[in-house]
Amino acid sequence: xxxxxxxxxxxxxxxxxxxxxxxxxxxxxxxxxxxxxxxxxxxxxxxxxxxxxxxxxxxxxxxxxxxxxxxxxxxxxxxxxxxxxxxxxxxxxxxxxxxxxxxxxxxxxxxxxxxxxxxxxxxxxxxxxxxxxxxxxxxxxxxxxxxxxxxxxxxxxxxxxxxxxxxxxxxxxxxxxx
Numbered sequence: 001x002x003x004x005x006x007x008x009x010x011x012x013x014x015x016x017x018x019x020x021x022x023x024x025x026x027x028x029x030x031x032x033x034x035x036x037x038x039x040x041x042x043x044x045x046x047x048x049x050x051x052x053x054x055x056x057x058x059x060x061x062x063x064x065x066x067x068x069x070x071x072x073x074x075x076x077x078x079x080x081x082x083x084x085x086x087x088x089x090x091x092x093x094x095x096x097x098x099x100x101x102x103x104x105x106x107x108x109x110x111x112x113x114x115x116x117x118x119x120x121x122x123x124x125x126x127x128x129x130x131x132x133x134x135x136x137x138x139x140x141x142x143x144x145x146x147x148x149x150x151x152x153x154x155x156x157x158x159x160x161x162x163x164x165x166x167x168x169x170x171x172x173x174x175x176x177x178x
Contacts, residue, residue: 007060007079007080008035008037008079008080008083009035009036009037009079009080009083009084009085009162010035010037010162011079012035012077012079012083012085013033013034013035013085013162013164014033014143014146014164015139015143016030016033016077016085016087016137016139017030017031017032017033017140017144017146017164017165017166018030018031018140018143018144018166019137019138019139019140020136020137020138020140021087021090021119021136021137022094022135022136022137023119023120023121023125023134023135023136024095024119024120024134025094025095025098026092026094026095026096026098026099026118026119026120027090027092027093027094027095027119027136028090028091028092028093028094028109029090029091029093029166030087030089030090030137030166031089031090031091031165031166031169031171031172032087032088032089032090032163032164032165032166032169032172032173033085033086033087033088033163033164033165034085034086034088034151034152034162034163034164035079035083035085035086035162035164036076036083036084036085036086036162037082037083038081038082038083040160052066053066054127055078055126055127056076056078056081056082056083056084057081057082058078058081058127059078059129060078060079060080061077061078061129061130061131061137062077062078062127062128062129062130063075063076063077063078063125063126063127063128063129063130063135064076064077064078064084064126064127065116065121065122065123065125065126066126067123068112068113071113072112072113072116072117073113073116073117073121073122073123074086074112074113074116075087075112075115075116075119075121075125077130077137086112087112087115088111088112088115088163088172088173089109089110089111089112089115089165089171089172089173090109090115090171091109091169091170091171092108092109092118095119096108098120099118099119102117102118102120103117103118107171109171110171110172110173111173112173144166144167145166145167145168146164146165146166146167147164147165147166147167147176148161148163148164148165148176149161149163149165149176149177150162150163150177151163152173152174163176
């Protein structure tokens with residue numbers, strides 16, 4: 001993940017499409033992301049560092065994990081201080097039995113909460129590096145064909161076109177506008 005040092009969240013969100021994500025023996029291909037920057041009123045970093053968002057101000061290539069609406073965990077990749085990319089969906093391709101055990105007979109990774117449940121993301125993963133240990137990301141060898149549209153599930157700055165998806169992929173959390 002050294003390639004992302006200093007890269008902004010919008011650029012990283014695009015670069016992560018098609019990347020391979022692995023977490024403790026489970027994972028797949030990232031097919032949907034969203035970018036959040038320091039100036040963005042929808043970003044957790046917008047008002048500065050807190051104990052909850054401290055990892056977002058940490059080193060690039062580390063995880064920022066938080067609980068959304070008190071229910072689901074969300075997994076982000078820190079781009080540069082105060083910027084991160086939410087991993088919204090992936091196409092699972094390894095550790096499928098374990099993911100099925102966690103999710104049952106439901107969709108595995110087509111949304112940030114489902115993805116973290118299937119992959120067994122833990123709050124203790126917050127701040128961990130994507131260095132090939134428990135967490136790893138391998139960027140694709142070349143840029144992938146992208147879909148782009150507004151972010152979803154937020155109440156501020158909804159119009160920013162900082163949601164990216166892999167063109168032609170099934171399993172996105174929501175369809176992109178035409």
